[in-house]
Amino acid sequence: MTSGGIRPGGIKRAVTAALFALTMFGGVALANPQPGQLNMTRGASTWSPEAYFLNNVALGVCVVIGILVFGAMFIAMFRFRKSRGAVAEKWSHNTTLEIVWTTIPVIILIVLAYLATGGLRTFADTTGSEMTVKVTGYQWKWRYDYVDYKGKAIEKVGFMSKLDKESDETRQLDSGLDPKNVQVDGYNTYLINVDKPLVVPVGTKIRFVITAGDVIHSWWVPALGWKMDAIPGIVNSAWTNIIEPGVYRGQCAELCGQDHGFMPIVVKAVPKAEFDKWLADQEAEANKPAQPAAPAAASTAAAPATAQATDAPVSQGHQG
Amino acid sequence: MAHAATHDHHHDDHHGAPKNFFVRWCMSTNHKDIGTLYLVFSLLMFFIGGSFAMVIRAELFKPGLQLVQPYFFNEMTTMHALVMIFGAVMPAFVGLGNWMIPLMIGAPDMALPRMNNLSFWILPFAFALLLSTLFLPGGGPAGGWTMYPPLSLQGDSVAYLVFAVHLMGISSIMGAINIIATILNMRAPGMDLLKMPVFVWSWLITAFLLIAVMPVLAGAVTMLLTDKYFGTSFFNAAGGGDPVLFQHIFWFFGHPEVYIMILPAFGLVSEIIPTFARKPIFGYKAMVFAIASIAFLSFIVWAHHMFAVGLPLGGEIFFMYATMLIAVPTGVKVFNWVSTMWGGSMTFETPMLFAIAFVILFTIGGFSGLMLALAPADFQYHDTYFVVAHFHYVLVTGAIFAIIAGTYYWLPKWTGHMYSEFWGKMHFWNSVVWVNVLFFPQHFLGLAGMPRRIPDYNVAFANFNMISSIGGFLFGASQLIFVGVIVHCVFFSKKKAMDRVWEGAKGLEWTLPSPAPYHTFEVPPVIHDEELAHGHVED
Numbered sequence: 084m085t086s087g088g089i090r091p092g093g094i095k096r097a098v099t100a101a102l103f104a105l106t107m108f109g110g111v112a113l114a115n116p117q118p119g120q121l122n123m124t125r126g127a128s129t130w131s132p133e134a135y136f137l138n139n140v141a142l143g144v145c146v147v148i149g150i151l152v153f154g155a156m157f158i159a160m161f162r163f164r165k166s167r168g169a170v171a172e173k174w175s176h177n178t179t180l181e182i183v184w185t186t187i188p189v190i191i192l193i194v195l196a197y198l199a200t201g202g203l204r205t206f207a208d209t210t211g212s213e214m215t216v217k218v219t220g221y222q223w224k225w226r227y228d229y230v231d232y233k234g235k236a237i238e239k240v241g242f243m244s245k246l247d248k249e250s251d252e253t254r255q256l257d258s259g260l261d262p263k264n265v266q267v268d269g270y271n272t273y274l275i276n277v278d279k280p281l282v283v284p285v286g287t288k289i290r291f292v293i294t295a296g297d298v299i300h301s302w303w304v305p306a307l308g309w310k311m312d313a314i315p316g317i318v319n320s321a322w323t324n325i326i327e328p329g330v331y332r333g334q335c336a337e338l339c340g341q342d343h344g345f346m347p348i349v350v351k352a353v354p355k356a357e358f359d360k361w362l363a364d365q366e367a368e369a370n371k372p373a374q375p376a377a378p379a380a381a382s383t384a385a386a387p388a389t390a391q392a393t394d395a396p397v398s399q400g401h402q403g
Numbered sequence: 404m405a406h407a408a409t410h411d412h413h414h415d416d417h418h419g420a421p422k423n424f425f426v427r428w429c430m431s432t433n434h435k436d437i438g439t440l441y442l443v444f445s446l447l448m449f450f451i452g453g454s455f456a457m458v459i460r461a462e463l464f465k466p467g468l469q470l471v472q473p474y475f476f477n478e479m480t481t482m483h484a485l486v487m488i489f490g491a492v493m494p495a496f497v498g499l500g501n502w503m504i505p506l507m508i509g510a511p512d513m514a515l516p517r518m519n520n521l522s523f524w525i526l527p528f529a530f531a532l533l534l535s536t537l538f539l540p541g542g543g544p545a546g547g548w549t550m551y552p553p554l555s556l557q558g559d560s561v562a563y564l565v566f567a568v569h570l571m572g573i574s575s576i577m578g579a580i581n582i583i584a585t586i587l588n589m590r591a592p593g594m595d596l597l598k599m600p601v602f603v604w605s606w607l608i609t610a611f612l613l614i615a616v617m618p619v620l621a622g623a624v625t626m627l628l629t630d631k632y633f634g635t636s637f638f639n640a641a642g643g644g645d646p647v648l649f650q651h652i653f654w655f656f657g658h659p660e661v662y663i664m665i666l667p668a669f670g671l672v673s674e675i676i677p678t679f680a681r682k683p684i685f686g687y688k689a690m691v692f693a694i695a696s697i698a699f700l701s702f703i704v705w706a707h708h709m710f711a712v713g714l715p716l717g718g719e720i721f722f723m724y725a726t727m728l729i730a731v732p733t734g735v736k737v738f739n740w741v742s743t744m745w746g747g748s749m750t751f752e753t754p755m756l757f758a759i760a761f762v763i764l765f766t767i768g769g770f771s772g773l774m775l776a777l778a779p780a781d782f783q784y785h786d787t788y789f790v791v792a793h794f795h796y797v798l799v800t801g802a803i804f805a806i807i808a809g810t811y812y813w814l815p816k817w818t819g820h821m822y823s824e825f826w827g828k829m830h831f832w833n834s835v836v837w838v839n840v841l842f843f844p845q846h847f848l849g850l851a852g853m854p855r856r857i858p859d860y861n862v863a864f865a866n867f868n869m870i871s872s873i874g875g876f877l878f879g880a881s882q883l884i885f886v887g888v889i890v891h892c893v894f895f896s897k898k899k900a901m902d903r904v905w906e907g908a909k910g911l912e913w914t915l916p917s918p919a920p921y922h923t924f925e926v927p928p929v930i931h932d933e934e935l936a937h938g939h940v941e942d
Contacts, residue, residue: 115852115863116851116852116853116861116863116864117851117863118862118863118865118866119866119867120847120850120851120863121847121850121851122847122850123783123850123851124851124852133779134779134780134782134783135783137777137779137780138774138777138780138783138850141773141774141777141780142774144773145770145771145773145774148770149766149767149770152737152738152741152766153763153766155741155745156741156744156759156762156763159741159744159745159746159747159749160744160749160751160759163680163744163745163746163747163748163749164748164749164750164751165681165748165749165750166750169747169748169749170748171680171681171682171746171747171748171907172682172746172747173682174746175682175683175684175685175686175687175743176685176686177685177742180742181686181689181735184734184735184738185731185734185735188730188731188734189731192727192728192730192731195727195773195777196723196724196727198777199723199777199778199779199780200720200723202778202779203716203719203720203723203778203779204716206779206782207715207716207719253467254467254468254859255468256468256469256471256472257468257469258467258468260467261467262466262467262859262861262862263466263862271861271862271863272861273466273861273862274859274860274861275861293713297553298553298554298557299551299553299554299646301711301785301786303786303854305783305852308782308783309711309779309782309783310711310782310783310785310786311711311713312711312712312713314640314646314647314712314713315553315640315641315646316640316641316644316645316646317640317645317646317647317713319712319713320713333852334852334854334857335854336711336785336786336787336854337551337786338477338546338547338551338554338855338856339554340477340545340546340554340557341472341473341474341477341545342473343473343477343854343856343857344473344854344856344857344858344859344860345473345859
């Protein structure tokens with residue numbers, strides 16, 4: 084496991100055991116939103132369990148404190164009501180009690196801060212990546228450029244990724260189409276499917292460099308465990324290392340104009356061998372001599388063509 | 404002592420009030436009338452902002468776009484927030500402060516009565532300007548209430564928005580100056596700072612926050628204006644600017660702003676719970692110190708709204724720790740409210756019910772706040788419905804429930820009549836049930852991955868959105884009961900209110916007749932410690 088910020092053992096194991104019941108509800112490693120889902124996804128990358136784990140710990144702490152505080156309140160409301168003949172007492176101060184209920188929260192916060200700091204440190208560490216993908220947000224589509232892989236620069240592999248045609252037609256006001264019918268393999272993909280997904284290998288530390296061309300967007304795939312703002316003029320970086328092959332869906336998470344709700348993200352994680360073949364195909368496609376003019380726009384122009392070619396198998400797959 | 408201060412109340416409750424409607428209500432310098440104007444204005448804005456929310460919930464009732472175009476949806480989310488924050492919650496607190504602070508500290512009026520008139524009358528013009536953008540070509544602001552550039556600069560209504568925000572800011576700053584001047588200079592002899600009601604303390608601290616941060620907002624929006632119309636590049640990367648700079652400046656205003664909307668609520672609840680528990684507030688000094696600590700901390704946590712902008716590791720860690728620290732004084736306040744109830748002799752009139760609901764539901768909002776403070780988890784929560792659920796728990800069941808509680812608490816004092824307790828309780832139970840139906844499922848939506856500010860969503864989010872919308876419509880409808888109760892109390896109620904409306908009520912305002920005469924405390928009252936809301940304060 085690449086993420087070593089929270090060392091296995093001690094606190095983590097104890098808390099995990101204590102929270103077993105909590106993590107059970109809705110917390111299975113689902114890659115995509117499920118109807119009636121109650122908790123965050125555990126995710127599918129090496130880092131995503133950090134966010135999930137912290138969420139569960141913090142939720143558990145809050146539930147316990149809530150039961151104690153609200154319990155005390157309800158007891159007070161029941162016992163000390165005038166209608167039961169309660170007579171108000173006179174005290175309004177208790178130093179010992181006040182010291183106790185200031186100190187205990189501080190201790191709880193220190194534990195939470197310790198756990199969170201570990202998660203932050205591993206997330207901030209983008210060193211040792213084997214692959215770089217540049218993500219650029221535009222109103223209202225994403226552009227992916229493959230920068231390097233296994234220490235080798237990649238030329239001309241990049242494409243636009245936007246809302247798939249079926250969702251786009253269905254989403255129009257008064258389209259008369261039922262969003263429930265937008266499905267891939269029985270899984271509803273309304274507004275969370277694209278014409279051409281980002282394809283990446285599993286078991287590889289991938290560095291994302293994220294920026295934007297017009298306004299601020301935010302690149303978010305819940306299964307990876309994080310989102311990162313895409314800001315014009317600024318290049319942010321983040322990383323992921325996906326464990327299981329699958330199709331992971333997300334959406335733009337920063338208000339970016341009228342079509343903000345129609346800017347999905349689909350990451351297709353495939354085994355390394357399959358990815359190598361896909362990348363070779365893409366490079367071959369890009370280097371075809373069929374494009375005499377406009378070399379700068381070559382990769383962009385090639386996108387629609389390649390989209391047709393690779394779309395079919397990709398949109399079929401989904402994480403079961 | 405009340406009789407010495409209000410020698411004329413036997414003849415005419417409104418002695419001294421101008422008979423001419425225009426002179427009385429438009430040219431008023433009387434803190435009670437201006438307080439009433441603020442409260443009526445904020446109630447109106449609450450319904451306008453609420454109707455925008457109804458549009459949002461109606462569109463989100465089921466997947467697929469049924470009612471509005473996405474751009475109009477964005478206008479609705481933006482205007483809902485701006486109207487509720489600057490038009491409903493803040494003016495409501497200013498109205499309560501205007502009405503009650505002079506009565507609670509034994510002052511005859513606000514320190515700067517003419518400025519008081521001006522600071523109110525700016526508001527209707529500011530909101531007329533803001534709301535008019537919805538009817539202009541190009542439409543209203545649609546870039547979110549946070550106005551992040553470059554998106555907000557794409558709108559055609561930037562100048563209107565900025566001018567309206569400037570006016571609101573001027574109004575708030577003048578109101579805050581007035582409150583500080585009143586509290587520091589006009590207390591009756593013997594009303595030491597540490598004998599003031601907690602509500603007065605909370606407003607004193609809030610007023611300093613307002614003066615500190617409203618100019619920051621003014622600066623940020625002015626830079627937006629010059630970027631849009633005068634060719635500057637403060638936030639334009641292509642011209643050497645930085646879009647993230649806006650977020651830093653905005654949230655340096657914006658985070659204290661959210662405490663501006665909750666600290667007076669803490670004060671209100673700290674008045675109401677001791678009254679109905681018939682026991683002084685537990686840990687008065689700790690309460691005051693906690694409010695001050697929260698106010699201080701609010702200045703150094705702004706970047707927790709920006710955990711996903713790509714802050715350096717050190718920045719993330721600092722802002723995470725500082726944010727988590729706020730849980731300590733906030734926890735102290737909650738524990739103190741519970742301890743105030745413990746050992747009391749409680750009754751559950753409508754203000755108390757709303758105050759208790761405040762404590763429970765605000766605490767739930769605080770819990771999700773603690774979860775959001777943890778940066779690695781926030782990478783997932785950020786900009787999702789989890790955040791929407793969080794801030795509506797602290798703003799609706801927090802700020803607005805406290806305002807409603809305060810309104811019921813003092814309504815008999817304002818009008819001289821009792822409101823209908825039955826309909827007050829109807830209002831309470833409907834509000835408390837439907838507000839939870841409205842906002843609780845949004846936690847699940849956020850955790851499952853639904854971003855905020857989207858007009859349409861995947862069918863996986865359909866069931867909770869439908870529940871949430873039903874809760875929204877019914878919560879909205881419940882507020883009509885509130886209007887009914889107020890209108891009935893003001894114009895139709897026959898039941899006279901006593902001077903000391905509530906059996907356990909303490910504090911100077913209850914030594915006055917109900918309704919409070921037009922002029923009060925022209926002769927400063929004599930303070931008796933046992934008359935004060937929190938009893939004797941020792942060590």
